[in-house]
Amino acid sequence: MMFAVxxxxxxxxxxxxxxxxxxxxxxxxxxxxxxLFKMMSFMQSRLGPMEAxxxxxxxxxxxxxxxxxxxxxxxxxxxxxIFKIAPLIVLASTFLLVAVVxxxxxxxxxxxxxxxxxxxxxxxxxxxxxxxxxWSSANKYSLLGGxxxxxxLIAYELPMVLAVVGVVIQAGTMNMQQIVVAQNAGEIFGWxxxxxxxxxxxxxxxxxxxxxxxAELTQAPFDMPVAESELVSGYMTEYSGFRFLIxxxxxxxxxxxFALIASxxxxxxxxxxxxxxxxxxxxxxxxxxxxxxxxxxxTKMMGLVFLIMWIRFSYPRFREDQLQRFAWKVLIPxxxxxxxxxxxxxxxx
Amino acid sequence: MTMLGDxxxxxxxxxxxxxxxLNVELETEGxxxxxxxxxxATHGTLRxxxxxxxxxxxWAEPSAGYMHRGYEKLTEVRTFPQVTSLVNRIDWxxxxxxxxPFILAAEKLMDIEAPPRAQHIRTILFELxxxxxxxxxxxxxxxxxxxxxxxxxxxRDREYVLNLIESATGGRFHPNFDRIGGLKDDLxxxxxxxxxxxxxxxxxFCDEIDDLLFGNEIFQSRTRGxxxxxxxxxxxxxxxxxxxxxxxxxxxxxxxxKIAMAWDKVDFKVWxxxxxxxFARCWVRLQETREATLIVExxxxxxxxxxxxxxxxRIIKVPEGEAxxxxxxxxxxxxxxxxxxxxxxxxxxxxxxxxxxNISIVPWLLxxxxxxxxxxxxxxxxxxxxxxxx
Numbered sequence: 001m002m003f004a005v006x007x008x009x010x011x012x013x014x015x016x017x018x019x020x021x022x023x024x025x026x027x028x029x030x031x032x033x034x035x036l037f038k039m040m041s042f043m044q045s046r047l048g049p050m051e052a053x054x055x056x057x058x059x060x061x062x063x064x065x066x067x068x069x070x071x072x073x074x075x076x077x078x079x080x081x082i083f084k085i086a087p088l089i090v091l092a093s094t095f096l097l098v099a100v101v102x103x104x105x106x107x108x109x110x111x112x113x114x115x116x117x118x119x120x121x122x123x124x125x126x127x128x129x130x131x132x133x134x135w136s137s138a139n140k141y142s143l144l145g146g147x148x149x150x151x152x153l154i155a156y157e158l159p160m161v162l163a164v165v166g167v168v169i170q171a172g173t174m175n176m177q178q179i180v181v182a183q184n185a186g187e188i189f190g191w192x193x194x195x196x197x198x199x200x201x202x203x204x205x206x207x208x209x210x211x212x213x214x215a216e217l218t219q220a221p222f223d224m225p226v227a228e229s230e231l232v233s234g235y236m237t238e239y240s241g242f243r244f245l246i247x248x249x250x251x252x253x254x255x256x257x258f259a260l261i262a263s264x265x266x267x268x269x270x271x272x273x274x275x276x277x278x279x280x281x282x283x284x285x286x287x288x289x290x291x292x293x294x295x296x297x298x299t300k301m302m303g304l305v306f307l308i309m310w311i312r313f314s315y316p317r318f319r320e321d322q323l324q325r326f327a328w329k330v331l332i333p334x335x336x337x338x339x340x341x342x343x344x345x346x347x348x349x
Numbered sequence: 350m351t352m353l354g355d356x357x358x359x360x361x362x363x364x365x366x367x368x369x370x371l372n373v374e375l376e377t378e379g380x381x382x383x384x385x386x387x388x389x390a391t392h393g394t395l396r397x398x399x400x401x402x403x404x405x406x407x408w409a410e411p412s413a414g415y416m417h418r419g420y421e422k423l424t425e426v427r428t429f430p431q432v433t434s435l436v437n438r439i440d441w442x443x444x445x446x447x448x449x450p451f452i453l454a455a456e457k458l459m460d461i462e463a464p465p466r467a468q469h470i471r472t473i474l475f476e477l478x479x480x481x482x483x484x485x486x487x488x489x490x491x492x493x494x495x496x497x498x499x500x501x502x503x504x505r506d507r508e509y510v511l512n513l514i515e516s517a518t519g520g521r522f523h524p525n526f527d528r529i530g531g532l533k534d535d536l537x538x539x540x541x542x543x544x545x546x547x548x549x550x551x552x553x554f555c556d557e558i559d560d561l562l563f564g565n566e567i568f569q570s571r572t573r574g575x576x577x578x579x580x581x582x583x584x585x586x587x588x589x590x591x592x593x594x595x596x597x598x599x600x601x602x603x604x605x606x607k608i609a610m611a612w613d614k615v616d617f618k619v620w621x622x623x624x625x626x627x628f629a630r631c632w633v634r635l636q637e638t639r640e641a642t643l644i645v646e647x648x649x650x651x652x653x654x655x656x657x658x659x660x661x662x663r664i665i666k667v668p669e670g671e672a673x674x675x676x677x678x679x680x681x682x683x684x685x686x687x688x689x690x691x692x693x694x695x696x697x698x699x700x701x702x703x704x705x706x707n708i709s710i711v712p713w714l715l716x717x718x719x720x721x722x723x724x725x726x727x728x729x730x731x732x733x734x735x736x737x738x739x
Contacts, residue, residue, distance in 0.1 A: 044501035140382050144404065144720065220495050221567050229389045229493045230724040316567050317495030319721045320404065 016109050023098050027256030027301060028249050033060050034302070035309040036252070043313050067248075070241030077138035078238065086136060087239065087246035089129030094253045096122040101260045102177045104270050104293030105285045115176035116168060119261055120161050123216065126254065127153040130225070133247075134235035145234020148320055149225035153216060155327040160212035162335035166205040166342040167198050167265045176264050184271035185280065195273035199266040201345075204338040206266045208331050213258045214308060215327070217251065221315035224323055255305055263300035270297045363408070363716070379407060382720070386415045390493055390724045393734030397711065399723065406723060409715035411708050416738040424698040429455050429665050432695065434525045436685075439702055440736040441522060443482035443679040445474045445514065448527040451698075453609060454674040454687040455529050458667045462609050467531035467657040472611040473544075473648050474517065474526065475676075476641045480551060481510045482679035483638045486731050487558045490631055493728035494571055499562055506554040509547045516540060529665055531658035541649050548642040555639045563632065572628035576714050576726035579625060586710040589703050590681025591637060592730060594621045595629035602677035610676070615647040627729035634731070666693060680704050680736055704736035 007015065037059060041048030049056030074083060100115040102108040112118070127150055134146015168174055171182040186196025199206045215222035226234045236247050263269060270293030279285055318326065385396035394415035400408040420439065424432050436451050437444035449471060456462060463471065488503020511521045516537055518524035526533050562568050578588070583596040593600060601619040603612040620636040622629035669691040675684025681703025688697040707730055714730075715723055 040497075044498050045505055046501060140380060144382075220497075223495060224721070227495065227721070229495065230721055232389060313498055315496060316491060316562070316565060316571060318567060319571060319719065321719070322570060 020095055020098055020109060023101070023103070024094055024253045024257070025249070027260075027298070027305075028253035029060055030302070031252045031256055031305050031309075033057060035305060039306070039309060040313050064245065067241055067245040072242060073238075073240050075138050075238050079136040079138070082132050082136040083238075084243070086129045086133035087243045087250065089132070090126045091246050091250040091253075093122055093125035093129065094250050094257055096125065097254070097257045098260070100176055101257065101264060101297075102180060102270060103297050104290035106287075107270075107290045107293055108177065111175065111177050114174045116164055116174045116179070116265070119176070120157070120164065123160075123258075124153065124157055126250070130235050133239070137235070137238040139238050141231045142235050142237045145225045145227070145231045145237070148231075149218065149235060151320070152218070152222065152225060152323060155324055156212045156215035156222075156331075159208050159327060159331035159335050160216065162332065162339060163202075163205040163209040163212065164265060166202045166335070166338050169339065169342045169346055170198060170201060176261075176269075180264055180269035180271050183268040185274045187275075192275040193273065195268055195271070195275070197266065197268040202266060202338070202342070204334060205342075206262070208335045208338070209262055209266070210304070210307065211331060213262065214311060215323070217255050217258065217308065219255070219308060219312040221311070221317050222323060223312075223317050224320050227317060255308055256301055259301040259304035259308070260297060262304050263297060267300050267304075269300075270294065272296065384723065385412075390727055391734070392489075392732065395708070395732070395734055395737065397715075397723070397727070399715065399720075401720065404720045406715050406718055406720065409712055409723070411711045413705070413708070413737045416734050418735075418739065420739045421698055421700055424695055426694065428693040429529060429667055429695065432698070433527055434523070436700070437523045437525060438735060439700065439739055440482070440678065440680055440683070440704070440733045442485055442733060443478035444520075444522055445478040445518070445524045445526065446482075446676070446678045447683065448525070449475055449610070450674045450676045450678075450683055451685045451687070452527045452529055453676070454672040454685045455665075455667055456609070457672040457674060458670050458687065458689055459529065459661075459665075460668075461530050461659050461661060463531045464656050464659055465611075465653045466535075466655045467659075468609055469611045469614075469648055469652050470517075470532055470536060470657065471527065473645050473652075474514065474524070475610070476645045476648075477510055477514055477544075479641050479679040480638055480645075481507055481514065482733075483634050483641075484510070484551065484554065486634060487555075487562070487631075487638065490728050491562050493724050494568060496562065496565075496568070499558060502554065502557060506551055509550055513540070513544055513547055516543075528658065528661075530661035531656070535657050541652070544649060545646060548646050551642045552639060555635060555642075559635060563628075563635065569628060571721075571725055572631060572729065573624075573626055575627045575722050576718065576729060577624070577626045578710065578714065582710070582713065583625065586713065587706040588681070588710060589706065590677065590679070591633040592630055592681060592707050594619065595633045596625035597621055597623045602675060602682055608674070608676065611648055612644075614651055615644055617644050617647075627725050630729040630731070664693070666691065667695070675701060678703055680731065680733060681707055683736075700739055702736045702739060704732035704734075705739075708732050708737055 037048045037056065049059035052058040052062045074080060097119055099109045100119050102111065130149045131146050134142045134149065167179065171179045173179060173182070183197050184195040188194065188196055188200065218225050226236065236244060239247060274280065380401045382399045382401050383396060384399060385391040386394040396412040396415060398410050398412060399406045420435055423435055427435065432451060433448040437447045439447045484503050484507045488500035491499035514524060515521045517540055518526035578596050580596050580598055583593050583598060599619060599621050604619055617640055620633050620640065622633050667689040669689055671688045673684060673686045675682050682701065683703050684701040686699040687695050690696040714726055718726065
């Protein structure tokens with residue numbers, strides 16, 4: 001089923017750009033306010049921002065205003081052009097990532113066969129931005145932070161990919177939209193009341209994926225590259241004002257987008273179990289799912305980001321070598337085992 | 350001192366050799382990393398110069414003095430009662446504990462002793478400042494290791510102790526309450542009951558930190574076996590306080606010396622740990638905080654009645670002589686060597702502060718560790734900048 005109104009190409013493109021901005025910035029803002037400002041404060045027996053707006057809800061605008069007003073400081077010895085590009089590369093990777101996330105039966109930016117593959121590929125573009133941010137700052141702490149980030153992000157890319165392979169095997173497709181459909185149209189031992197969200201069958205994959213996401217986002221306990229208390233925020237040390245704001249948005253927007261991808265892969269994405277309304281495939285889905293779907297996605301995303309932030313505010317950080325050991329000696333063997341198991345079960349059933 | 354010199358020379362030779370080896374084998378050069386003077390891990394303005402090979406420290410040296418305030422010299426132009434307002438700024442987190450050894454040294458020279466009630470209250474306030482000091486360490490430890498939540502709990506519960514100190518002395522941070530011959534005032538009304546309830550809160554706080562931080566696997570893997578100080582090395586470098594006891598040396602001035610304070614009136618356990626690593630140092634501090642709350646409660650039980658001030662002349666002139674008094678401060682052994690020529694003020698005061706000696710082990714301890722462990726080790730050694738630079 002398609003929208004009743006057909007837009008010309010330019011209008012579609014404009015809508016997609018605006019939709020992309022909303023899909024990136026709205027979750028980022030919500031995450032920062034709800035989790036970074038409020039949840040963290042409540043966990044730490046304080047109130048958080050209370051002055052700007054009711055319960056400090058306008059605090060984010062105040063912060064953004066502050067950052068935009070700040071002087072654009074750049075170290076004298078920094079590689080100026082590269083220094084300027086770096087935060088944009090990191091943010092660009094977030095926008096590229098959100099392009100393949102489906103929000104409803106027709107509410108998506110693009111829908112192509114190798115969506116999962118594409119998502120995993122563009123998610124590693126941010127490594128490039130972080131590495132050159134660290135290198136071009138002409139600061140030893142930034143350099144150490146950048147190198148750590150590169151090592152860590154590449155190490156945790158692998159378990160992430162391997163965790164997704166299990167889902168791909170089970171769904172039999174790399175198309176994100178079809179993965180959603182496969183989960184909601186699926187059944188568990190003949191019972192289709194819940195669909196078949198892959199978190200049940202792929203729980204190991206889900207756990208590995210979320211741990212890898214935690215590391216990809218450089219959130220504690222894997223925040224070695226930014227480590228405020230030792231590297232003084234690592235690759236972001238020399239950034240201030242507007243450029244820091246871009247890094248900041250990218251950090252939380254990427255958290256949101258990774259949570260969206262995780263909810264697509266493991267929690268059934270935008271869908272509700274098809275058996276509830278007697279649908280059998282994607283063509284029978286009613287149009288109202290294009291409105292409800294994004295809301296369902298948003299709810300699932302918030303749940304997953306809550307998990308990420310909860311861990312972030314609770315744990316101390318790993319050391320660099322412990323971090324690498326955990327990736328190579330625990331996560332990768334576990335996810336490989338998960339692939340084996342999935343493949344065997346796929347053949348059996 | 351020759352031993353320290355030799356060690357530094359050897360460390361320097363080792364670093365040169367490491368440089369040569371690196372340049373020949375890999376054609377890489379070492380990097381000199383300044384941790385500080387402005388760095389979140391140095392609690393102020395300590396500078397640690399590290400030569401790195403990758404992320405491994407080849408050679409490290411602390412460079413103190415960025416916050417030197419010249420207290421030893423300043424005491425020479427103050428009268429004896431005025432000195433307390435200076436010296437309680439040395440270790441600013443446990444201020445009252447800094448005043449006590451100086452006052453005791455002056456009392457020793459004048460050959461007077463504070464009345465028993467004053468001694469008791471002094472000891473109680475001393476232990477309260479220990480709790481105020483070390484509870485902040487327990488929270489800050491989490492921040493150094495990346496856990497941002499415990500520090501707020503530490504600040505929350507430390508506030509109760511500071512309120513107690515304020516209500517008794519009038520100053521939260523710098524009480525300036527100790528006088529030669531006793532104390533400025535007696536305790537306010539209702540203070541004893543309030544202290545008991547706060548001590549219970551503090552024990553809950555210790556349990557929370559024990560569960561949340563010390564029981565955490567990541568915390569343990571970050572601190573266990575990191576920065577091990579063997580017993581003999583700890584003794585050679587003159588470590589004191591929890592850093593020494595964490596290396597298995599059972600030495601506590603509160604118990605081991607006869608002094609005009611009330612510690613001998615109560616039984617308490619001196620906690621030691623055999624390992625000598627970062628975890629041991631943190632653990633000993635945690636246990637000491639808990640023990641200090643118990644000491645305070647026991648002292649409150651046995652608080653004698655009587656005056657809080659002995660008979661002292663209105664204008665204090667300390668007779669000619671020299672005296673050395675040291676006590677077990679929150680950071681370690683702190684002592685004053687006071688030389689008097691019979692004037693209103695001291696002729697010369699030598700301050701032995703714990704952090705200065707504790708930090709002297711850093712060049713020995715930091716060789717061969719990774720940058721993240723530098724932070725762990727510095728956090729677990731626990732120094733206060735004012736206590737290093739004076």
